[in-house]
Amino acid sequence: MxxxxxxxxxxxxxxxxxxxxxxxxxxxxxxxxxxxxxxxxxxxxxxxxxxxxxxxxxxxxxxxxxxxxxxxxxxxxxxxxxxxxxxxxxxxxxxxxxxxxxxxxxxxxxxxxxxxxxxxxxxxxxxxxxxxxxxxxxxxxxxxxxxxxxxxxxxxxxxxxxxxxxxxxxxxxxxxxxxxxxxxxxxxxDAPGFASSRLGVVIALEAMRMVEEGVASAEDIDNAMVLGYKHPTGPLRTTDIVGLDVRLGIAEYLQSTLGDRFTPPQILRDKVARGELGRKAGTGFFDWS
Known part of the structure; x- marks a missing residue:
């Protein structure tokens, strides 16, 4: 029993x-x-x-x-x-x-x-x-x-x-x-994105823009947040875990309700279009194979 x-x-x-x-x-x-x-x-x-x-x-x-x-x-x-x-x-x-x-x-x-x-x-x-x-x-x-x-x-x-x-x-x-x-x-x-999604998504979108602009690698950006700000996982690895398609949907909704600061970067749209959805697909910003 x-x-x-x-x-x-x-x-x-x-x-x-x-x-x-x-x-x-x-x-x-x-x-x-x-x-x-x-x-x-x-x-x-x-x-x-x-x-x-x-x-x-x-x-x-x-x-x-x-x-x-x-x-x-x-x-x-x-x-x-x-x-x-x-x-x-x-x-x-x-x-x-x-x-x-x-x-x-x-x-x-x-x-x-x-x-x-x-x-x-x-x-x-x-x-x-x-x-x-x-x-x-x-x-x-x-x-x-x-x-x-x-x-x-x-x-x-x-x-x-x-x-x-x-x-x-x-x-x-x-x-x-x-x-x-x-x-x-x-x-x-109740408010668009509540507290967690609103904060989590805005950090993740900026991290994606940094990858897109060649500021640093996904791994180094995540390490900066993990080691410098004590995040358990970085914003890009978290995005892979959540699912890039899920993050894109949330970002589009937040853009429609809160404005252009939540505009999804092109790198996110491109990855979703290619089926690079994160851990569930085997690849996203990181290789999960």
């Missing part, structure tokens, strides 16, 4: 929409803390891939001694599927689909239709307006942004993004969830 008890403040039943790297990481984080977790994907193949992704990560956590638990017990509390109706009994559902406005709106509406009136809904958006998404829902008071960071299990940060209509109860609950997951909540009011 598992020795994992659910920490005070953590929902017992959690849903995650999307089982990619981010969604699987969110599911993993709740699962190892004792929650019953459901991951819903677009088709059976993607759902089974999500199961394998989560179970593999959990197995590594057990091997490393991060959690004292039995893998079979963990697996018994993980469900995957393709039916949104399975979210009906969830106390919290976190949407973790790609950073596309129409996709997020459609997904959030479909989830909300199935949730109990007192259940909470969150988006893992890294830049899209929480207030704008809330306007598309019928219970905006039960909605907020929960911005997790890769790799989710190892990251100690959750950016809690409050919309104008987010209830005080939910704002307080979100801080408790973060603490129960062993993370620190940074609470921000």
């Amino acid at each position: 598992s020795n994992t008890a659910i920490p005070t403040g953590l929902p017992a039943k959690v849903g995650v929409l999307g089982g990619g790297r981010m969604g699987a990481g969110i599911a993993h984080s709740f699962l190892i803390k004792g929650a019953d977790v459901l991951v819903v994907e677009r088709d059976e193949q993607s759902a089974e891939a999500a199961r394998e992704r989560v179970e593999s990560a959990v197995a590594k956590s057990i091997e490393r001694g991060v959690v004292d638990a039995n893998l079979d017990d963990m697996a018994s509390r993980l469900a995957v599927g393709v039916d949104y109706d399975a979210f009906t009994d969830r106390q919290l559902v976190v949407e973790a689909v790609p950073e596309n406005w129409d996709l997020k709106v459609t997904s959030l509406r479909r989830i909300e239709e199935r949730l109990a009136p007192d259940a909470f809904l969150a988006s893992n958006t890294s830049s899209l307006t929480v207030n704008g998404l809330a306007k598309e829902l019928t219970r905006p008071g039960n909605f907020l942004g929960l911005h997790f960071f890769n790799p989710v299990p190892a990251s100690t940060l959750i950016e809690v993004v409050l919309g104008n209509q987010t209830s005080p109860e939910l704002a307080a609950e979100a801080k408790r969830w973060a603490a129960a997951l062993g993370k620190t909540a940074v609470v921000v009011n």
Whole structure:
């Protein structure tokens, strides 16, 4: 049997929409803390891939001694599927689909239709307006942004993004969830790029321009930030981890809302066009092969 008890403040039943790297990481984080977790994907193949992704990560956590638990017990509390109706009994559902406005709106509406009136809904958006998404829902008071960071299990940060209509109860609950997951909540009011993406992207875009202008190599620019400013990874390596396509999408959105200082440099557009998307593609600003 598992020795994992659910920490005070953590929902017992959690849903995650999307089982990619981010969604699987969110599911993993709740699962190892004792929650019953459901991951819903677009088709059976993607759902089974999500199961394998989560179970593999959990197995590594057990091997490393991060959690004292039995893998079979963990697996018994993980469900995957393709039916949104399975979210009906969830106390919290976190949407973790790609950073596309129409996709997020459609997904959030479909989830909300199935949730109990007192259940909470969150988006893992890294830049899209929480207030704008809330306007598309019928219970905006039960909605907020929960911005997790890769790799989710190892990251100690959750950016809690409050919309104008987010209830005080939910704002307080979100801080408790973060603490129960062993993370620190940074609470921000909804604004383009929030705090983390806005700062992280502007640094990364300038680093890209420096590479483009031949100021220094990607490795030396990153080392300057790691050694000089104590960044755990430099802005370009972080971009590779996040995905160059993801960074481009965020930059374009921030340019449209905050102005030309977020204009994506041509080197970023060119790399995305060539499929050099970072770690997931094997190459970006660095070679990951």
